[in-house]
Amino acid sequence: MIRLTAIDKHFGPQQVLRGVDLAIAEGQVTALIGPSGSGKSTLLRCVNLLELPHGGELQLGEAQIRFSAHAAPRREAVQQVRRQTGMVFQNFQLFPHQTVIANVMEGLLTVQKWDKARARQRAGVLLDKVGLAHKADAWPSTLSGGQQQRVAIARALAPAPRVLLCDEPTSALDPELAAEVVEVLKQLATDGMTMLMATHDLRLAASIADQVVFLEAGQVVESGNARELFTRPRQPRTAEYVATLTASLPDAWRQTILPA
Numbered sequence: 525m526i527r528l529t530a531i532d533k534h535f536g537p538q539q540v541l542r543g544v545d546l547a548i549a550e551g552q553v554t555a556l557i558g559p560s561g562s563g564k565s566t567l568l569r570c571v572n573l574l575e576l577p578h579g580g581e582l583q584l585g586e587a588q589i590r591f592s593a594h595a596a597p598r599r600e601a602v603q604q605v606r607r608q609t610g611m612v613f614q615n616f617q618l619f620p621h622q623t624v625i626a627n628v629m630e631g632l633l634t635v636q637k638w639d640k641a642r643a644r645q646r647a648g649v650l651l652d653k654v655g656l657a658h659k660a661d662a663w664p665s666t667l668s669g670g671q672q673q674r675v676a677i678a679r680a681l682a683p684a685p686r687v688l689l690c691d692e693p694t695s696a697l698d699p700e701l702a703a704e705v706v707e708v709l710k711q712l713a714t715d716g717m718t719m720l721m722a723t724h725d726l727r728l729a730a731s732i733a734d735q736v737v738f739l740e741a742g743q744v745v746e747s748g749n750a751r752e753l754f755t756r757p758r759q760p761r762t763a764e765y766v767a768t769l770t771a772s773l774p775d776a777w778r779q780t781i782l783p784a
């Protein structure tokens with residue numbers, strides 16, 4: 525469904541992704557973990573082509589693009605990829621001067637050119653899905669962070685993407701607000717949504733991901749299912765990273781990530 529092969533990306537002299545290979549099957553959730561600056565966001569942005577890789581290949585559904593440092597990919601291929609992806613950001617990025625439902629309708633009206641009645645109907649269905657139908661006419665600033673992120677998820681889902689990319693979807697939220705976002709993401713996973721999410725939250729990764737990928741310095745160090753990767757990492761760097769993140773957690777939380 526999504527296959528990245530030997531993806532390279534640099535910003536000026538700094539190489540940020542180095543030969544990244546990644547495969548995600550339809551309906552599966554992959555969590556990208558790794559230290560700050562390891563390239564997680566950049567990798568997500570190379571999937572929806574907000575950033576263009578300088579080398580390697582991306583296959584997403586029927587779209588296939590081979591990247592080169594010397595030639596830009598075909599516009600139609602880039603658009604084909606973008607149409608199939610939705611993205612949720614750490615800081616929600618709602619349009620502050622539009623109501624909640626207008627936020628969800630925006631892409632349907634401006635990009636998909638749907639008429640207002642049809643867009644409103646679909647936006648209503650999606651707000652219901654994230655438990656916020658009653659907030660349709662509210663302004664984003666009156667919502668909690670968790671509610672704003674749920675609106676952002678509804679907005680990302682509006683054009684029915686095949687893949688949802690989530691860039692640290694819970695890290696700007698207090699634990700109880702993060703939990704309501706996690707519930708929505710879990711429901712989407714149960715419904716069969718293909719997702720790729722960057723996160724520092726091992727609990728989120730452990731609770732939702734079919735596959736966890738540990739990225740460091742732009743390279744995939746190790747990947748596997750959450751339980752294996754967290755409890756029996758093959759690479760010493762993975763073990764160190766997991767130990768660092770879990771050391772500061774309360775015991776009860778640690779047990780959900782590292783079951784005895």
Ligand SMILES: Nc1ncnc2c1ncn2[C@@H]1O[C@H](COP(=O)(O)OP(=O)(O)OP(=O)(O)O)[C@@H](O)[C@H]1O
Pocket residue numbers: 535540558559560561562563564565566567722
């Ligand atoms: N647009 C850009 N221009 C220049 N450098 C960039 C740009 N975007 C990212 N970088 C650099 O690329 C490296 C990887 O950044 P990236 O945001 O992908 O890491 P990350 O793993 O998502 O980090 P974090 O967990 O802190 O969000 C960093 O050194 C960052 O400074």
